[in-house]
Amino acid sequence: MAKIHVVANRKGGVGKSLISLNLGAVCADVAGPRGDGSPSVAVASADPQGTSLWRAARLVDQPFDVLDISGDLENIQLLKKLPxxxxxxxxxxxxxxxxxxxxxxxxxxxxxxxxxxxxxxxEQANDVIVPILTEPDSFEPTWQTIEWVLKPRGLSYQVVINNWPPAEGQAYVDGTRAFCESHGWPVARTVIRRYRVHTNATRVVTQYNNNRVELQAREDFYRFALEHGLRGASGRLDEIEAGV
Known part of the structure; x- marks a missing residue:
């Protein structure tokens, strides 16, 4: 039975597609293919704008299957039964x-x-990942997402600070984390930093080069995957830090 990880926030532009694709890639890297060689992981797009589908279509090599479910309301309840x-x-x-x-x-x-x-x-989600930016205009939509949508449903969720430009200063991360913690939300220790390489639509993090910057960009997603309970990510993280 498939585990369903929904990446959600009422606000657009917080990096939901980036996180969906790259966590899917990390998970596929750690889990490996099925016995017949086909992917054991899928990335599904429920977004009518199809950002993740557009990016996935441009990948040189897709390490996961890509599903368009944006027009398939009738079959959502079957997601967990997919192989x-x-x-x-x-x-x-x-x-x-x-x-x-x-x-x-x-x-x-x-x-x-x-x-x-x-x-x-x-209704099908095992957990929900909620990206938040270090920008005040993303705070209220995140609050509404969690307090009005996720909590009333009793869903397991984790907030992750996303797309933070380190040149902006640590104070922005600290302020965003303090906002989350003041509401009692579980927030990941890992911060996903903004790197230009993430805008390259032809690769996901598992396909990045072994130079310093791209290794750092890749590391964020492995660290977050490890925090989010993806078994096996720690071994790959050790290899990344060693430059393998």
Missing amino acids: YSHIFVDTPGWAEITPEQYEAGEDPLGDDRYGRLLTALL
């Missing part, structure tokens, strides 16, 4: 509602087709 060990799901953002609308009982995910799709996905 994979892990499926990472890239999701779209959704429209904001006001606190008054929420208190009046309106669904924070909306009642359109994609709201129903997100609802169905969360």
Whole structure:
């Protein structure tokens, strides 16, 4: 039975596609293929804009299967039955509602087709990864995602600080972490740093070169995978730090 990892945040542009693809690649690297040589991991796109699908189509070599589920509401309940060990799901953002609308009982995910799709996905999720930027305009959407959507469903989730430019200064990370911890949210110790190599749509982190910068960029995802409970990531992390 496949484990379903949903990457979600109401705000667009927080790096959900980047995380879905690269965690899928790390997981595929650690888990290896199935006995018949086919991938044991899949990346699924529920995003109608198809960012992860566009990036996956440009990869020189796809280490995982790619699934387009953005128009397949009827079969979401079958995801766990697919022949994979892990499926990472890239999701779209959704429209904001006001606190008054929420208190009046309106669904924070909306009642359109994609709201129903997100609802169905969360019903299948083993856990949810919530990316947050070190930018104040991502704080409220993250709060709404967790407090209005994930907590009421009793879902296991972890926040990860994503796309942080180190030149910005550690204070931005500390402030973002403090915001998360003030609400009692589990937040990863690993911070995924911003590197230009991540914008190269033809490779995922497992395909990066063994130079200093690309090894550092790769390391972030292995460290986060290890924190997120991906067994076997520690061995590969040791190899990365050794420059293998």
